Amino acid sequence: MTATTCSLPIPELAEQFLLRRDMTFLNHGSFGACPQPVFAVYQQWQRTLEAQPVEFLGRRLSDLLYRARSELAAFVGAAAEDVVFVPNVTYALNIVARSLDLQPGDEVLGITHEYGAIERTWRYVCLQRGATYRNQPVELPVTTSDEIIDQIWQGVTPRTRVMLISHITSPTAIVMPVAEVCRRARAAGILTVIDGAHAPGQIDLNLHELAPDFYAGNCHKWLCAPKGAGFLYVRSEHQVKLEPLVVSWGWQPPTPLQGSFLAYPEGRPLQAYYEWMGTDDPSAFLTVPAAIEFQRRHNWSAMRLACHELLRTASQHILALSDIPPLTPDDPGWWVQMRALPLPPCDPTLVQSRLWREWRIEVPCFTWEGRPLIRVSIQVYNTPADVERLLTGLQAVLSTS
Ligand SMILES: Cc1ncc(COP(=O)(O)O)c(C=O)c1O
Structure with missing residues (x-):
């Protein structure tokens, strides 16, 4: 597999992680997650x-x-x-x-x-x-x-x-x-x-x-x-x-x-x-x-790139929810598998807790230097369906908060 041909999802890889299946987990950044072969x-x-x-x-x-x-x-x-x-x-x-x-x-x-x-x-x-x-x-x-x-x-x-x-x-x-x-x-x-x-x-x-x-x-x-x-x-x-x-x-x-x-x-x-x-x-x-x-065995540089591409797609949709420009250019030199994106005016703490309570989506939303931000992590276990669910949940929560 080369860096240019790989794209998510890779089911056999995703299945190796121990994360619960009843949630959309977009917060690898906080505490990571360990795959079964490593945990063994x-x-x-x-x-x-x-x-x-x-x-x-x-x-x-x-x-x-x-x-x-x-x-x-x-x-x-x-x-x-x-x-x-x-x-x-x-x-x-x-x-x-x-x-x-x-x-x-x-x-x-x-x-x-x-x-x-x-x-x-x-x-x-x-x-x-x-x-x-x-x-x-x-x-x-x-x-x-x-x-x-x-x-x-x-x-x-x-x-x-x-x-x-x-x-x-x-x-x-x-x-x-x-x-x-x-x-x-x-x-x-x-x-x-x-x-x-x-x-x-x-x-x-x-x-x-x-x-x-x-x-x-x-x-x-x-x-x-x-x-x-x-x-x-x-x-x-x-x-x-x-x-x-x-x-x-x-x-x-x-x-x-x-x-x-x-x-x-x-x-x-x-x-x-x-x-x-x-x-x-x-x-x-x-x-x-x-x-x-x-990570070596699973050609991780290609995986990272695939995660980055999925995150880029997510970013474009999240950025379209407001007119606020991104924090940095759209380039792997600036962000890799985790990206912070501006949210339209909202109470980010409430948005985060509603995304979890109502949608079972785990993603951090917070205020940094007076700006509401969402920080999305994409790891190899994430899929385009996770991103779609985030966008649907986020739009629903933002429109009723
Ligand atoms: C930039 C940065 N530094 C340090 C830490 C602390 O890591 P730990 O709790 O593993 O010490 C974190 C945790 O998220 C972090 O994001």
Whole structure:
């Protein structure tokens, strides 16, 4: 199958997902969804653990994690020693935010498209340290990535120490020009923290080329791994600065020569701190290679394109419900399998709850920067019939709200 010949629906693929059949599910973006063959691998790991916990956690785990991490690292274009499994992006970016030695007066620059929990993390840390979190508006619509970069850079001051940017934004679903952001920030001596919650599985990643200082990703969204599979990439020179959220066996008292209390002894791998934080179930991490393999086996770049085309059709119809222009151009460089679209004036919370209650359609509708938006996700289990149902339901709800 080639990228140009594939189109949805692909019933044998759709049937592999565990989602209920009595609903129209157009919200892969929030928590992802895991196909049965991948979920079976996950459960197999759990059974193996329970069959001999000491053998599994005590003797085999470190090697198993190393192998899983190596496959993930190759998939995202990084060295295995620069990547560590964590449960999710929120966890990963808490590690980063709490570890950097922000000083009073320092500034962290985020943009108005950041995910709420991550923005809160940085605001919290800034408040504790006497630093400032600046929420830089990036107004829409935009038609070129230069417009985005220019708007971001209007928020840069001589005190900017850290820049926080989502690779694919949560409320607006835009693929941000992060390679250029990282390049310019590095030249200006600003650290880059990239929130890649929506990237793995939705866009091809090469962290080596992207060259961020810190990058956090979720495998449980678009890579379709089980929940609780995230990762943190840390550029090697920063690894010594990181402080674990949970101190466990990985920490060692500093020798008198090292002096520092934080003491990440030179040469001690990043994973020592983060891959054992007390007894837990590592099955989701160990299942990541199966999720990568599932997508490879199913020619995922062609699938993504098919999803994108179906989403383009949906977009055209949704845009026709109002005269409001789209947030970005109609191009896979700007959005892939998830797109935020303007709704005509309405109460989006009510629209979302009515779509679910009356139509059994799961799709997020919300207000972002004063605009009502709907964010539609298309994954391989979606069909043109799902899109038709959304359009019918949406028109009915909008005309009576
Ligand atoms: C851009 C972005 N960052 C971070 C997160 C948080 O992901 P998690 O809850 O898995 O930590 C999300 C969740 O949707 C998100 O959209």
